[in-house]
Amino acid sequence: MAAAGVSLNTCSVQQPQATAQRIHILFHLAAILAILYYRFTNLIHGEVPTLPWALVTASEVIFSFIWVLTQAFRWRPVARTVALRNLPDDDELPCVDVFICTADPSKEPTVEVMNTVLSAMGLDYPPDKLAVYLSDDGGAPSTLYAMKEACSFAKSWLPFCRKYGIKSRCPEWFFSTYGHDELLFRTDEFEADEENMKLAYEHFKDNVERRMNGASTVNDRPPHVTIIHDNHGRTTEVEMPLLVYVSREKRPSLPHRFKAGALNALLRVSGVLSNAPYMLVLDCDMYCNEPTSAKQAMCFHLDPKLSPSLAFVQYPQIFYNVSQKDIYDGQARSAYKTKYQGMDGIGGTVCSGTGYYLKKKALYGSPNQQDEHLLHLEESFGKSTILIDSLRSKQENKESRIHEFTTAILDETLKLASCSYEDNTKWGKQIGYSYESLLESSFTGYLLHTRGWKSVYLYPKRACFLGSTTIDMKDAMVQLMKWSSGLLQVGLSRFNPLVYGASRMSILQAMCYAYFMYTPFLSIAFLLYGTIPPLCLLNGIPLYPTASNPWFKVFAMVYVSSLLQHLYEVVLSNGSLATWWNEQRIFFIKCISALLFGCLDVTMKSFGVVKANFRLTNKVVDQQKLEKYEKGMFDLEGAKMFMIPLTVMVLLNVVCFVGGMKRVISNKNLDEMFAQVFMSWTTLLFSYPILKGLVPNKTKSKKIKNN
Numbered sequence: 001m002a003a004a005g006v007s008l009n010t011c012s013v014q015q016p017q018a019t020a021q022r023i024h025i026l027f028h029l030a031a032i033l034a035i036l037y038y039r040f041t042n043l044i045h046g047e048v049p050t051l052p053w054a055l056v057t058a059s060e061v062i063f064s065f066i067w068v069l070t071q072a073f074r075w076r077p078v079a080r081t082v083a084l085r086n087l088p089d090d091d092e093l094p095c096v097d098v099f100i101c102t103a104d105p106s107k108e109p110t111v112e113v114m115n116t117v118l119s120a121m122g123l124d125y126p127p128d129k130l131a132v133y134l135s136d137d138g139g140a141p142s143t144l145y146a147m148k149e150a151c152s153f154a155k156s157w158l159p160f161c162r163k164y165g166i167k168s169r170c171p172e173w174f175f176s177t178y179g180h181d182e183l184l185f186r187t188d189e190f191e192a193d194e195e196n197m198k199l200a201y202e203h204f205k206d207n208v209e210r211r212m213n214g215a216s217t218v219n220d221r222p223p224h225v226t227i228i229h230d231n232h233g234r235t236t237e238v239e240m241p242l243l244v245y246v247s248r249e250k251r252p253s254l255p256h257r258f259k260a261g262a263l264n265a266l267l268r269v270s271g272v273l274s275n276a277p278y279m280l281v282l283d284c285d286m287y288c289n290e291p292t293s294a295k296q297a298m299c300f301h302l303d304p305k306l307s308p309s310l311a312f313v314q315y316p317q318i319f320y321n322v323s324q325k326d327i328y329d330g331q332a333r334s335a336y337k338t339k340y341q342g343m344d345g346i347g348g349t350v351c352s353g354t355g356y357y358l359k360k361k362a363l364y365g366s367p368n369q370q371d372e373h374l375l376h377l378e379e380s381f382g383k384s385t386i387l388i389d390s391l392r393s394k395q396e397n398k399e400s401r402i403h404e405f406t407t408a409i410l411d412e413t414l415k416l417a418s419c420s421y422e423d424n425t426k427w428g429k430q431i432g433y434s435y436e437s438l439l440e441s442s443f444t445g446y447l448l449h450t451r452g453w454k455s456v457y458l459y460p461k462r463a464c465f466l467g468s469t470t471i472d473m474k475d476a477m478v479q480l481m482k483w484s485s486g487l488l489q490v491g492l493s494r495f496n497p498l499v500y501g502a503s504r505m506s507i508l509q510a511m512c513y514a515y516f517m518y519t520p521f522l523s524i525a526f527l528l529y530g531t532i533p534p535l536c537l538l539n540g541i542p543l544y545p546t547a548s549n550p551w552f553k554v555f556a557m558v559y560v561s562s563l564l565q566h567l568y569e570v571v572l573s574n575g576s577l578a579t580w581w582n583e584q585r586i587f588f589i590k591c592i593s594a595l596l597f598g599c600l601d602v603t604m605k606s607f608g609v610v611k612a613n614f615r616l617t618n619k620v621v622d623q624q625k626l627e628k629y630e631k632g633m634f635d636l637e638g639a640k641m642f643m644i645p646l647t648v649m650v651l652l653n654v655v656c657f658v659g660g661m662k663r664v665i666s667n668k669n670l671d672e673m674f675a676q677v678f679m680s681w682t683t684l685l686f687s688y689p690i691l692k693g694l695v696p697n698k699t700k701s702k703k704i705k706n707n
Helices: 015-045 050-074 110-121 141-164 188-212 258-273 293-301 333-344 377-381 385-395 407-416 440-450 473-491 497-501 507-538 550-572 577-591 594-606 623-630 640-667 670-686 688-694 698-706
Strands: 009-013 078-082 096-102 130-136 224-229 242-247 278-283 310-314 356-359 454-457 465-467
Touching: 015 050, 015 550, 050 333, 050 507, 078 293, 078 333, 096 110, 096 258, 110 130, 110 141, 110 188, 110 278, 130 141, 130 258, 141 188, 141 224, 141 242, 224 407, 242 258, 258 278, 258 385, 258 407, 258 440, 278 293, 293 310, 293 356, 310 440, 333 454, 333 507, 333 550, 333 577, 377 385, 385 407, 440 454, 440 473, 440 497, 440 507, 473 507, 473 577, 473 594, 473 640, 497 507, 507 577, 507 594, 507 640, 507 670, 550 577, 550 670, 577 594, 577 670, 577 688, 594 640, 640 670, 640 688, 670 688
Parallel strands: 096 130, 096 278, 130 242, 310 454
Antiparallel strands: 009 078, 224 242, 278 356, 310 356
């Protein structure tokens, strides 16, 4: 813990922003209530087309509901900073375990995984207090070989980084055009050492790539735990953290629990090997870009005011390959620069699945330590006496570490990584990562907040973790559908945030979680808004007040207010007008595609039509796709299924817009139909990439004919 009176961190409310947001909330809410009053009174007492009017009203109710939930993010945004100089000395810092998960060498290139491992080994933290674990759910022998090669390379790579103060300790990044100019002053000695290091890295890469050629997952295998490097010995020339390879048992006939199962296995194995009180979780393609991230996190975990109830410190996901145009909104600006800061001010942000430092004790009970399963450790945690002893030491806030990895200890780790160990225990139910949702980290983070734990969000100037974002429509849609389906499933379960959550956390924090879980419903609202008004335009049926009617100004006010609110947030986070436009467009496209399929996925699962399935995002870079992405060209290859609803809507709007305009011109009633003409036109404008994809490319056609 920090010394009394010494500040390890600061938290400041972004007051001017919060005040402006609250004023806007009151203004916008009044306009929304007026519109709903107009809709319902006309539906009940007015002479309006009942069915289309009711459907449009339903969509506006959904829009209003989601908008109300969104305001919780804007109520009290905060910004945090850390004071590393006030941390205790290295020998007083607590131990940290790093968990990295990989599942399929064909979709997650092994060299990229090893770069993440090497970057984690290079964290600026006492090596004897750091342990790096790789969970290999693919069970490929080539991955174990690559770990050993990475360990050998680290013996020269880590001293090189420490000698010259290298911050980008991921070798692939450092030797690329992105990170090569990190050092401003390059001496002759550095140039020579760098050249030798580059040759060593190329040799390491060649060895791994040769071995991984054709590597695939092994779906029926026993548990395998190997200590690649033991950091207990003092005879080694290079100080390195403990390095452990874990491949848990996998049997086709037994439930595997996906990433949640892998993380729970790592919790147990690490409990008998390193037994660190804190852990960092990383995706296999999210490498450490700032070596001080662990110490930055400790500025919160060691703060006596925060520590008793602090579960985790979340960092943003920053992506190095986001193009300037960012047509798919890969940077997720709205989440990481707006919403997460808003949640941080009202109890803590969501756990995003990677780049977070978590207190292990939080996964085993509530802050007050009154949980029943902590009183009956063997019944809850299983029958491993070594694991039970390590848990008791955590309860008593004692540091218990194994100083010699005996055969008995290694045999115990195999038992802990077996399929049967969790039988008749509370793993995945009340302790560890929950098995209730495929979004293991987000859902577990939500449960931690309902148990009374808090979290903080740190957005430092230098990105602590860097990853690779999706660069084509298919991967973007698959990823979003997975998230939306998993979150909506929780929102419709007994854990729904507006009942279960609101009774256990602040109402504002519950509203934030509700926003993430119920956002897929926007797909229904957009679908109705994109079909009913244009069809009525084609048939000359007005659904909105005339342009000269005072009520029209209220509708226009809400629309413009929403656009300006979004623009304000974009500019506030150093975005541009192009950023605003790209986010508007891709949000509309995603709502009528990925979010809609997320809703369908949940519906089908509820009727037992499909089983829960973990969809792994492809992380192999396709050069042609990358070139199209950097040019700002939409790549719809492989995403045709997702584009079917949007394509139908686009074609419908083309027909309705052309036919409706003819009717408007002939009837001279633009004043009456202006709102529907405008809406149909904006739908086509947002859908332009899809519309363009429907038109055959003449140049491409000529090439095909010539061939």
